């Protein structure tokens with residue numbers, strides 16, 4: 001099989017994060033600061049990525065601003081010729097640091113928001129004061145001329161505020177907003193019953209996005225990420241396993257997607273031991289679900305198999321226990337009924353969050369420590 005080069009690389013610079021969002025898609029078992037790649041190794045990875053054909057680098061986490069060397073990393077990525085996108089909560093960024101990032105060649109920022117009202121936003125983030133700080137960061141970014149995308153993860157606790165979230169993004173000067181229904185991987189799966197909206201709420205949100213897309217044409221672009229649990233066909237997760245992009249964990253393991261480590265039995269190679277190009281082409285984890293040979297029915301004979309690639313392997317494993325099964329988001333998947341059952345069960349749930357905490361012991365990392 002000929003393997004085209006990847007277009008994107010998501011660098012999980014750290015799993016440290018001051019927020020405690022219940023929809024966090026990072027794994028249950030977070031990596032420690034002591035195991036993180038150092039500056040020189042990350043920059044070597046960026047250079048190898050550019051040589052391999054990667055065009056876009058997403059600097060992510062956890063909270064990437066928790067890395068003291070974020071400016072240096074950005075400069076190294078820009079020097080390698082990569083388009084750099086910072087995916088951030090904004091916590092840990094101030095005017096001086098943002099200016100330094102812009103000077104280092106940062107191309108774009110994706111800023112997460114939880115709600116339009118501070119009390120609700122801070123409750124969702126599990127961090128007092130997050131809402132106000134994010135608004136300040138958004139304004140400073142726009143003043144610096146950095147293109148801003150607002151990333152609003154949608155769930156039951158904020159779905160009624162989609163109209164206001166989009167209008168606020170316009171007020172903040174964002175060029176784009178991602179209205180993205182929560183995905184249920186990693187920590188988010190623990191909170192599925194508290195987060196899943198109803199079918200009526202999802203239908204209303206879709207109508208709201210369509211209305212606003214027409215009304216605000218030219219003012220902002222709205223990207224809508226549909227919810228798997230209300231889908232007829234699955235999303236082409238990662239544009240197909242091992243087809244377009246890769247993730248590098250804080251300690252250097254290279255994954256086909258951010259949740260791949262939830263699938264047992266896969267072997268992930270590390271940038272500490274092998275060049276990125278060899279990992280992309282030869283690692284057992286990347287080759288496990290490339291192409292369509294691994295597929296079972298109904299995917300194997302499905303005319304959509306080159307469109308959605310069987311959906312999401314991680315979701316298939318999380319719900320059916322076997323990653324080779326069709327993603328249950330597909331109406332033809334034998335397990336599709338379990339999605340409806342989860343939605344029904346969620347409507348009866350009280351909606352209390354299990355917050356994501358950084359430390360394995362369950363203790364909250366003080367914000368100041370997480371930012372240093």
Ligand code: FES
Nearest residue numbers: 237257312313314
């Ligand atoms: Fe892993 Fe979809 S998140 S394949």
